[in-house]
Amino acid sequence: MNEERYEENPQNVTEAEMVVAIPSYREAKLIAYPTSQAALGLKRYFRDKKYVLINCDNNSDDGTKEAFFGAETEDVPQIYISTPPGVRGKGNNFRNLFRKVLELKAKAVVVVDADLKSITPQWIKHLGEPLFNDFGYVSPLYVRHKYDGTITNSIAYPMTRALYGRRVRQPIGGDFGFSGDLARIYLASPTWTEAVSQFGIDIWMTTLAMNNNIPICQAYMGRPKIHKPKDPGADLGPMFAQVVGTIFDLMLHNTGYWMQVKWSKPTAIYGFGLGEVEMPPPVKVSEGKLAQNFRDGFDKYQDIWRKVLTPDNMNKVLEIGQLPDEHFDFPTQLWAKLLYDFASSYHKEVADKDEVLASLIPLYFGKTLSYVRKTARMSVQQAEEFIENECMVFEETKPYLLERWGA
């Protein structure tokens, strides 16, 4: 054990071209399945490479390590690394991983979530192969239920696309691939924050790949992502602030880059021919909770909103607050302007940054409610088109951000 990392490396692996990593915290019940599927993927598709499976853990006390080592892996070597006791955070697990990747001199790293129930060996192929064909970052493309991933749909995807000009549909997908060279860039980056050491890590990695002009492709997974589902109206916990705070923090670091970006470009797509597309399971959403959370924000955060928003946008929010439930609507262009107001105000520190982020949550719930209503009768495909159109609105509204940022 060193200062920052505990490690068990029973096969004494010292070099590997290909790593599959599974970050975890208390995933004893679920980690065996993605571990065994990843092992199958390595044996089936990367048999000419030296490979290893790594579990990057937060010193879980529920037997995660034992479940990882106990999974059926058909003699694929395994390494367990952990943060010291008491140190939590997905990002901290990744920091350990980046170091290990450099020690192993790995060329390609694939990461999959520990709670995945729909992973197949092909996911490892699709996330890994492009890394041996000139791509440096591989982001997943899976069919998700229209109400799954609402932070992605309403903030992470449209914001990163409008800011950095690259259309990466799942910038916080949790399953992805990156090159050893990119691991070096990640470790050297001066943009690491407390939020990045937690759930901000995914958007941080995607954003750094974009603004370092790393060739990015999106890999089609064929199956929907099935994991522990979350109701979009339920408590967001600290994840919202960590993801959105990281987007805003990186805007400060990368101003010179995103200010020069106009419109956006697609990426290459990898991994088709997987047969019929499987539809994702339904996600339950409580419209009542969304509405209540939105309306509660008026009492709690109106003072901060007045500091963050322009008077014009504040008035529009007040108008929305007075709409009767049956006519509730949160226009996309207003949502884009509000996010740009929040980003600019965060940058100018018009109020405590944590409070600014917390005050965005009720507005996000309002936007989500509007999205749920508008897409209620839409198929998954139609909802995708709806989101694409919203992204265009973000791009068209970007001059407003440039104006606000510099004002």
Next chain:
Amino acid sequence: MAKILIVDDEEHIRFLYSEELSDEGYEVVTADSGYQLLERIEQEKPDLIILDIKMVDYNGLDLLQDIRNKYYDLPVILCTAYDTFKEDMKSIAADFYVIKSFDLTELKNKIKMALETSMPSKEG
């Protein structure tokens, strides 16, 4: 002025697009199929490609994959008579798509946007 390669197996479409886009000041070259398209791109070095999705001998979405794998940032606008192609996820590798029409306003707008798209070459 930008050079546009039109790939479409319908002669009247190639003619219409060529006339209208030449009038806009673009240099236009055409191909009547996807045969040896990558070689043609290498020769012509177009700034943008307008690609028909359904040609008799070629699937435009497969051609799009080939183009994107070799020319990472070359703008491609998909043209189609029907929008059912959007169900195929391969279509998202295109910059834009337009439904075929004799009114080329939308196509011209998308061409302008695709050619205007800019990204810095390095971290700012």
